Amino acid sequence: MKELPMYQHKTVKVVVCSGTACYVMGGSELLLLDDHIPSRWKGHVELEGSPCLGFCKNKTQGKAPFAIVDGEVLSEATIPGILKKIEEKLGET
Amino acid sequence: MHNTISLTTGTKPPQGLSPFDETTALSSPHERPGPCLDELFIEVGYYQEKKHGQGAAGDVFLSKKTSDGHLISVLSDGLGSGIKAGVLATLTATMAIQFVAEDIPIQRAARIIMKTLPVCKERNISYATFTIVDIDGMNRVRIIEYDNPPYVLIRQSVECEPIKKMLLIHRRGVPRESLPEPFANARMYYSAFEALPGDRLIFFSDGIPQSGMGSAPFPLGWGNPAVHSYIQKEIAEKPDISARELAQHLVFRALLHDGYRPFDDITCGVIYFRKPRKLLVLSGPPIDSNRDRELADLFARFPGKKIVCGGTTATIIGRELGRPVRVCLKDIDPEVPPASAMEGADLVTEGIITLGKVAELLEQGPRFDRFRANAALRLVEFLLDSDHIDFVVGTKINEAHQDPSMPVELEIRRNIVKRIASLLEERYLKKTTIRFI
Numbered sequence: 001m002k003e004l005p006m007y008q009h010k011t012v013k014v015v016v017c018s019g020t021a022c023y024v025m026g027g028s029e030l031l032l033l034d035d036h037i038p039s040r041w042k043g044h045v046e047l048e049g050s051p052c053l054g055f056c057k058n059k060t061q062g063k064a065p066f067a068i069v070d071g072e073v074l075s076e077a078t079i080p081g082i083l084k085k086i087e088e089k090l091g092e093t
Numbered sequence: 094m095h096n097t098i099s100l101t102t103g104t105k106p107p108q109g110l111s112p113f114d115e116t117t118a119l120s121s122p123h124e125r126p127g128p129c130l131d132e133l134f135i136e137v138g139y140y141q142e143k144k145h146g147q148g149a150a151g152d153v154f155l156s157k158k159t160s161d162g163h164l165i166s167v168l169s170d171g172l173g174s175g176i177k178a179g180v181l182a183t184l185t186a187t188m189a190i191q192f193v194a195e196d197i198p199i200q201r202a203a204r205i206i207m208k209t210l211p212v213c214k215e216r217n218i219s220y221a222t223f224t225i226v227d228i229d230g231m232n233r234v235r236i237i238e239y240d241n242p243p244y245v246l247i248r249q250s251v252e253c254e255p256i257k258k259m260l261l262i263h264r265r266g267v268p269r270e271s272l273p274e275p276f277a278n279a280r281m282y283y284s285a286f287e288a289l290p291g292d293r294l295i296f297f298s299d300g301i302p303q304s305g306m307g308s309a310p311f312p313l314g315w316g317n318p319a320v321h322s323y324i325q326k327e328i329a330e331k332p333d334i335s336a337r338e339l340a341q342h343l344v345f346r347a348l349l350h351d352g353y354r355p356f357d358d359i360t361c362g363v364i365y366f367r368k369p370r371k372l373l374v375l376s377g378p379p380i381d382s383n384r385d386r387e388l389a390d391l392f393a394r395f396p397g398k399k400i401v402c403g404g405t406t407a408t409i410i411g412r413e414l415g416r417p418v419r420v421c422l423k424d425i426d427p428e429v430p431p432a433s434a435m436e437g438a439d440l441v442t443e444g445i446i447t448l449g450k451v452a453e454l455l456e457q458g459p460r461f462d463r464f465r466a467n468a469a470l471r472l473v474e475f476l477l478d479s480d481h482i483d484f485v486v487g488t489k490i491n492e493a494h495q496d497p498s499m500p501v502e503l504e505i506r507r508n509i510v511k512r513i514a515s516l517l518e519e520r521y522l523k524k525t526t527i528r529f530i
Contacts, residue, residue, distance in 0.1 A: 017404075018404065018420050018430045018431055018443060019404035019405070019430075019443065020403075020404065020430070020443055020444055020445050020446055020491070020494065021491070021493040021494060021496075021499065023430045023443060023446060024446065024499060024500055025498075025499075028425075028427070028430070031422060031425050031431065032425060034422075047422065048419075048420070048422075049419075049420025049421075049422050049431060049433070050404075050420060051404035051405075051407045051408055051418050051420060051433050051441065051443070052403075052404025052405045052407070052408050054405065054408065056491070056493035057491065057492060057493060064493065
């Protein structure tokens with residue numbers, strides 16, 4: 001029997017900011033992340049929206065849009081960027 | 094407040110409905126106190142459909158609140174349809190609104206309009222009809238009608254028939270003896286009554302009773318009696334139906350009879366004397382974060398519906414009251430950020446983008462895409478379904494929005510809320526207040 005990949009035991013939580021600054025800087029796309037999740041990850045990625053993560057008010061955090069993947073803050077987040085981070089967190093790479 | 098309202102059905106006028114003369118009515122303004130003035134709000138709602146294939150409506154509905162507390166509504170139907178009818182109806186309605194607002198008595202205003210309006214050479218009828226409703230600060234209503242279907246007054250879900258006085262006006266340019274009486278003289282009907290809480294006044298263009306004309310179920314059109322019983326049925330089914338909703342329902346029904354290709358312009362206006370529905374709209378964080386608690390208390394204590402516009406604002410209130418705020422990722426709209434949900438809030442939205450869209454929708458008028466469910470449309474629905482709207486605006490500037498790489502549409506919150514409030518006051522006759530925190 002084939003060994004199950006490690007991530008089958010783990011869930012990665014992704015929080016996407018839908019505040020004004022993030023939304024206009026590309027956050028609107030990030031809310032559609034679910035459509036880009038490969039089927040093998042289904043059930044292991046949990047997408048959540050936030051009314052405002054508040055990072056835009058702090059310049060040291062980088063630029064909007066922001067997302068949090070498994071507790072790690074991503075600035076200038078993009079769909080490929082988030083997917084890459086999820087991949088990392090799931091231990092695929 | 095009048096708690097007991099005597100009811101009369103049939104043709105007898107109920108109490109408070111008398112064809113009193115304009116002069117006597119005006120001479121004794123303080124004799125009877127109006128019915129619970131502070132608690133009564135006059136909701137005006139209307140809905141309109143253009144004739145199929147026309148680019149412009151030939152009916153015009155205008156309303157205005159004057160500084161001395163009068164509310165004036167006019168429905169005018171131009172002869173024919175399209176832009177020509179629209180221009181004549183606009184001319185008529187605008188004249189009526191201006192005259193009555195300038196304190197020209199309603200009967201005289203109607204006479205002036207009748208003498209000004211052009212008369213169609215072929216048909217010898219005026220180019221536009223009208224219904225003028227003038228309500229003073231004491232809730233006394235005066236109505237003058239010319240050639241529109243008769244208005245309907247519903248008091249405690251019963252139709253009342255106020256006595257109407259007929260006024261004959263000689264038409265300009267029509268020789269007196271050359272034509273039979275109905276053509277040489279125009280007949281206007283004047284009526285007056287005192288409105289009581291819960292009263293509804295419904296008036297419409299002939300597109301409603303004539304809808305479905307020529308079809309198998311309605312060879313002669315829907316007809317006034319059927320329209321009246323439909324109104325009564327609607328109110329019986331939903332006793333607190335808003336003016337806006339009732340107007341919409343009537344127009345939709347007429348539209349259905351016409352097979353969704355209206356043969357004429359269809360317009361309905363409804364005036365509802367109701368207890369005000371209150372709405373609180375909170376937007377923006379307070380200038381001083383010490384006042385966060387104050388903002389949350391305002392939210393928690395408000396008696397009525399509550400809306401929060403702004404991610405940071407929602408986060409503050411959620412934090413202060415210990416309530417989680419969850420974004421609904423179900424309806425993602427390309428233009429408007431998604432709405433969120435929080436216990437106690439009727440709606441939670443993003444701030445500036447949504448408010449900008451709301452202002453745009455309110456400017457467009459009563460017709461907008463009702464099949465989409467984005468946060469801005471939902472917010473507009475709440476605004477239009479309320480009578481007293483309190484805006485509480487936080488004045489803290491979000492520095493991230495001042496970044497030159499951000500789109501310029503991100504306006505200053507104070508300005509956009511002021512624009513929305515003035516649109517609601519002027520265009521939709523709502524009562525609004527704005528407080529800055």
